[in-house]
Amino acid sequence: MFKGFKQFISRGNMIDMAVGVVMGAAVTSVVNSLVKNLINPLIAAIFGKPDLDNVLTFTLNHHAVISIGAILGALLNFLLIAIAVYFCILVPINKFRDMSEKLFKKEDEQDEKKEISTDQQTVDLLKEISAELKDIKNQTSQGDKPRNELAR
Numbered sequence: 255m256f257k258g259f260k261q262f263i264s265r266g267n268m269i270d271m272a273v274g275v276v277m278g279a280a281v282t283s284v285v286n287s288l289v290k291n292l293i294n295p296l297i298a299a300i301f302g303k304p305d306l307d308n309v310l311t312f313t314l315n316h317h318a319v320i321s322i323g324a325i326l327g328a329l330l331n332f333l334l335i336a337i338a339v340y341f342c343i344l345v346p347i348n349k350f351r352d353m354s355e356k357l358f359k360k361e362d363e364q365d366e367k368k369e370i371s372t373d374q375q376t377v378d379l380l381k382e383i384s385a386e387l388k389d390i391k392n393q394t395s396q397g398d399k400p401r402n403e404l405a406r
Contacts, residue, residue: 282335
C-alpha cells in the first residue's frame with residue numbers, strides 16, 4: 255500500500271504537476287497585480303469606473319444584476335494568465351526539450367555508428383574462421399603439423 259503511494263508520488267508527472275501548480279499560482283499573482291495596477295486604472299480612465307465589474311450592468315426586477323463587464327474582466331484575466339503561462343513557461347520548456355532531444359539523438363547516432371551490428375560481427379567471425387581453415391589446409395598440404403588454434 256505504501257509502496258504504491260511512494261511510486262505515485264515519485265512519478266515525474268506528479269512532480270511536474272506540483273511545479274505547474276506553484277508556477278500557476280506565481281503567474282496568477284503577477285497577472286492579478288498587472289490587472290489591478292495597470293488595466294483597471296486604464297479602464298477607470300476610459301469608462302469612468304474603477305474596474306469592469308460595474309461596466310455594462312443590467313438590473314432585472316430590482317434584485318438581479320447582470321454584469322457583462324465582470325464576465326469580460328474574468329475573460330481578460332484568464333487570457334492574460336494563459337499568455338503569461340504560454341510565453342514564460344511552456345515556450346522555454348519546449349525549447350529546452352527540443353534541444354535535449356536533439357542532443358540525445360546525436361549521442362545515440364554516434365553510439366550506433368561505434369557499435370558493430372550482430373550481422374557484421376557474424377560476417378567478421380566467419381572470415382576469421384575461413385582464413386584459419388585456409389592456413390590449416392596450406393600447412394597440411396606442405397607436410398607440416400597443423401596448428402589447431404580452433405581446438406583451444
